[in-house]
Amino acid sequence: MVTVNMAATGANIKKMMKARNIKVKDVQAVCGFGTPQAIFKWMRGDCMPTIDNMIIIADMFDCKVDDIVVVDR
Numbered sequence: 031m032v033t034v035n036m037a038a039t040g041a042n043i044k045k046m047m048k049a050r051n052i053k054v055k056d057v058q059a060v061c062g063f064g065t066p067q068a069i070f071k072w073m074r075g076d077c078m079p080t081i082d083n084m085i086i087i088a089d090m091f092d093c094k095v096d097d098i099v100v101v102d103r
Contacts (some may be wrong), residue, residue, distance in 0.1 A: 037075035
């Protein structure tokens, strides 16, 4: 069974943001959030971005969604 590893995906988002010097407030602005809580939840692995937001951050990171999402097989 294939499942998304939310903790590893969150860590990946955090790592990719750091490598690209992208701040939480930058992601917040691009995704149109009023507060940054959702981004912190993604980075902790508490929840996943919606498909729309995943595509937005992949574009922001200049990568594919598959490069962000960690899958357990």
